[in-house]
Amino acid sequence: MRGMQIVAVVVMMLTAGGAMAQGDAPVKLPTIAEQFAQSNNKPPLLQGQNAAQAYIAAWDSLSPDVRGVLSNRDDERQGSALLEHQAYVERLIAAAMMEKCDWGLDYNGGLELLLPHLGLMRSSARTLASDASRLMKLEGTPEQRAQHEREAMRRIIAVLRMSNHVSRDRILISALVSVAINSLGRDWVVERVRAGTLNVDSAQQALGTLRALEREDIFGARESVHGEWDIFDAWLKNRFSGEDGAKKLAEYMPTLSGDGGHPADNVIAKMNRKEFDASIARLRDFYVDNADVWDKPDARERLIKISTALGNGEYGPLGARLAPVLDRAWAADDKGRSEYAAAKRLLDAYVQHGGTLPAEMQQGAAGEQ
Numbered sequence: 001m002r003g004m005q006i007v008a009v010v011v012m013m014l015t016a017g018g019a020m021a022q023g024d025a026p027v028k029l030p031t032i033a034e035q036f037a038q039s040n041n042k043p044p045l046l047q048g049q050n051a052a053q054a055y056i057a058a059w060d061s062l063s064p065d066v067r068g069v070l071s072n073r074d075d076e077r078q079g080s081a082l083l084e085h086q087a088y089v090e091r092l093i094a095a096a097m098m099e100k101c102d103w104g105l106d107y108n109g110g111l112e113l114l115l116p117h118l119g120l121m122r123s124s125a126r127t128l129a130s131d132a133s134r135l136m137k138l139e140g141t142p143e144q145r146a147q148h149e150r151e152a153m154r155r156i157i158a159v160l161r162m163s164n165h166v167s168r169d170r171i172l173i174s175a176l177v178s179v180a181i182n183s184l185g186r187d188w189v190v191e192r193v194r195a196g197t198l199n200v201d202s203a204q205q206a207l208g209t210l211r212a213l214e215r216e217d218i219f220g221a222r223e224s225v226h227g228e229w230d231i232f233d234a235w236l237k238n239r240f241s242g243e244d245g246a247k248k249l250a251e252y253m254p255t256l257s258g259d260g261g262h263p264a265d266n267v268i269a270k271m272n273r274k275e276f277d278a279s280i281a282r283l284r285d286f287y288v289d290n291a292d293v294w295d296k297p298d299a300r301e302r303l304i305k306i307s308t309a310l311g312n313g314e315y316g317p318l319g320a321r322l323a324p325v326l327d328r329a330w331a332a333d334d335k336g337r338s339e340y341a342a343a344k345r346l347l348d349a350y351v352q353h354g355g356t357l358p359a360e361m362q363q364g365a366a367g368e369q
Helices: 031-038 051-059 066-071 079-084 088-097 109-110 117-136 142-165 172-195 200-213 221-239 245-257 264-270 271-294 299-311 318-320 328-351
Strands: none
Touching: 051 088, 051 117, 051 142, 066 079, 066 117, 079 088, 079 117, 088 117, 088 142, 109 221, 117 142, 117 172, 142 172, 142 200, 142 271, 172 200, 172 221, 172 328, 200 328, 221 245, 221 271, 221 328, 245 264, 245 271, 264 318, 271 299, 271 318, 299 328
16 A cells, blocks of 8 residues: 555544435534544643644534535635634634644554544634635725734734644644645735735734744654654554564555555565564665655655655565655655745845835745745
8 A cells, every 4th residue: 555644534524514414314423522532632731721622622613514614715605604703713813822732642543543633724724814815805994904904914823823733743644734734824925915915014924923933844744754653663563563463464454544455465464573573674764764865955856766666665565555655745845845935035025125025026926936
């Protein structure tokens, strides 16, 4: 099962809308809090200052149907729904402004680990961005329009901070969701800077937020390569212990993957414990090799070579069955980092020039500067 990664947000209960069974009988979906409990994820209270708990409480204050309308800009009901549910919007903003965010993930779950927060965080970010756009379209006196813009920026600042809240899971798919959420907030700001419709104070706010959140591994992608190996290692050694561990894994994989089996399963099933441990070590080499080149100038070329070696079986049967192709993830991370830096340059120039852009920056997207 090449490309397999940590299981995340693939069950019906996490869709934006509601659910109907045979005969249109309503299906009662578990609350978000119940989903976390069922997945054995336990966000700690952290003295009442854990953003994860605040997000969960906000999500459970509305039905899945309403949350779906709020996050869908193509739904004609969105505008009126946003007006009606400003209390929900404020709860999302309050959660985003918290410093600590610990989802209490059960890393012992290995490939069975569920990440119910990721889809919800993306839809929440879309809700905030849509509400920011709604506010920017409102008419009024200059003072009223300035107030509308201040409120819009509160929502976009929250979106940028939400990106940071999913970037520390040490799981690759979380890093990619972080890239997507951050891009949503950045693009909203850059679009208006290029159109000259954002005031200097708003641009300064966005720039300050980007600078405050920036770190070497902005979206947590490189750290996720290490993190996913740690999860794999514990899962393989604990769940599939004993002399027949390899056989148990081979029998279990088709159930987990839903692919009906893989040629590597037959090889894995015949391994004794020593061979199984050696194959686990070779899988570790795959993750170490990827992490080692992640920040190199020629990282893309090196990662492609590693992916080719993976496809050729050089990382063993477990690599063929379990290892993801990481050069595509690196490309998404690299693009996100590049556009992050470009947005900062654009905003800085806009602020320094009093709300206009230098001629050389007036064309093209932020990532092209």
